[in-house]
Structure formats: C-alpha cells, structure tokens
Amino acid sequence: MQDQEQWIGIDVCKRWLDVHLRPQKQSFRVSNTASGIRELLTHLCPPEAVARVILESTGGYERSVALVLSTLAYPVVVINARQARNVAKAANQLAKTDPVDAAILAWFGEAMKPPIRSLASEADAELQDLVTRRRQLVDLLTAEQNRLSGLRGTAQADIAAHIAWRKDRIQQLDEQIDTQIHPCQPWQAKQTRLMTVPGVGKVVAATLLALLPDLGQLSTRKISTLVGVAPFNRDSGQKQGKRAIFGGRAAVRQLLYMAAWVAVRHNSVIRVFYHRLLAKGKATKVALVACMHKLLTILNAMLNHGTDWQPSNSDGSQSAVPASSFA
Known part of the structure; x- marks a missing residue:
C-alpha cells in the first residue's frame, strides 16, 4: 500500500483511457474496453488508498470505466470538461494532449477535492x-x-x-x-406528483426524473445553479453589470422553458408572477427566466416535502409548501 493517497486522472475517448497517477507521476494508456479496464485495475492502489478518481464527462464513453471503478468502491467523480480546461488555462498549460489532460485531471482532484456523488445505475x-x-x-x-x-x-x-x-x-x-x-415506485410517485403542477406534463416530468435526479435533494440556490437558471453577478469596481444565467444542464433548461410558457397561461401562481414582473418593466425573456426559476423552486420544494400542488389562493400565491423552502 502507498504511504500517500493516490489521485487518479483518466482522460477518456472512444478508443483509449489515458491515465495519470499522482503523486507517482506515472502515466499510461489502456484501451477503453473491458480488457483495458481490467488492465487499468492492475496499476491502481486499493480503493482505501485512493483519494479521488477524476474523469471528464465525454458523451457516455466514460460510463463503463466509471461504473466498474465505482462498483469496486473507488471514489469516482465525473466532472464537466470545462472545469478541467479552465484549470489548465489558469496553470498556463497551453498544450493539450490526452496525457496532459489526464495529469490536469489528477491535479484538479488533489487541489479541489470535488465531492463524491453516486453514479447513475x-x-x-x-x-x-x-x-x-x-x-x-x-x-x-x-x-x-x-x-x-x-x-x-x-x-x-x-x-x-x-x-x-x-x-x-x-x-x-x-x-x-x-x-x-x-x-419503479419512487419514479412513478415523483412523476405523478410533478404532473399535479399546471404546466408540467409527462414529457417534462420524465425529463426531470432522468436528467435531474437531484431534484428535491438540494437547496433552491444549488438546484437553480445546476439547471442554469440562477442569475450571476457581473460587477467590477463601480460598474454594476447585468445579471445573466450561465451554464447548467441545457436539456433540462430547454424543457423548463417550454413548461414555463405553458404555466404562464394555465398556472395562476406563475401567471400572476409573470405579469407582475412585466408591470415592473422587466423584459419578456427576463420575466420568463424568472418564471422558470420559480417553477423549478416549487417543483424542488414539492419533492423535498412530499407534497402535491394545491390550488392557489385568491392573490395567486401557492401554499402547498412551507415558505422556508423558497429561501
């Protein structure tokens, strides 16, 4: 067993897995196949001696190796490729090759220690x-x-x-x-609950179940950032820039956009909120993104508290979920 914790970066492509072990500074390549993954395991320390295994999300090519390592109790983290590239730029690492990317991933894991999340079954x-x-x-x-x-x-x-x-x-x-x-009873129950909200149909509910399994488990701020509907500041010195959304899960955001349009017409809570923003002079798209944020907040709170949608009050407010859930 190694005296130091091992940090492992794996750069994934369709054919190959480029691996970098830190602090040993050892790099090697194996095929992205079952036999290649078995060969990879012969180079690794036992799971208890490994601090992180960092991979980039690569269109599904990382799924096999990530599942194998996770099943064997390795602490696997799959990150957005943009994160690793930004770290490389910050380190003035201009060259980009597969071995360099693997080394950057291992360094990223040691420096940032990203939280370990369970992988999709x-x-x-x-x-x-x-x-x-x-x-x-x-x-x-x-x-x-x-x-x-x-x-x-x-x-x-x-x-x-x-x-x-x-x-x-x-x-x-x-x-x-x-x-x-x-x-799957939990999926069925969640889908039924989500569809009680006017504006959320079967397609939107299924998309949220599949692509946003964190719904109902995170705070409003975190789930909004994850989807990409949380406005970020753009301030510097005396300049106060316009807030804008950025990043997040585009596929979820696209469906949420359509759900918000439907909700503006058929959901009294979202409709009142939308027209209130327009009356304050907000642009149509700004008001609609705010409705997406509010709709996501409601859905997140409903799953968190296990409550269905309730008819709105006369002022358009919705009382199915405690107000603290929207903080």
Missing part, C-alpha cells in the same frame, strides 16, 4: 438514454418540418414520409419511457 442510465434519444428525434422532426414547405413533388413526399416515421418513433419512445418508469 443501469436503470437510471437507460432512462437518460431514452429521454435523450426522444429529444434528438424531436429536434430532427422540427428540422424536417422546416424543410417540407420548400420542396415539391417526390422530394416533398419523401420528407413527409420521414416526418410520419419520426412521429411514430417518438410515440414508441414515449411508451418505452413509460415502461421504464412504471415498475
């Missing part, structure tokens, strides 16, 4: 894949519908047939998502 990952695939098909369907009016004859008929196929496939995916959620 196989069932969670499958639901995430289904929801993601549905979103991809919806985007492709929109593109095809935009092309339809500019074509004639056979080409237009081909696009129309393609549109019909995509609509049918989206419907099948909706059924697969329902099948994935139905056997």
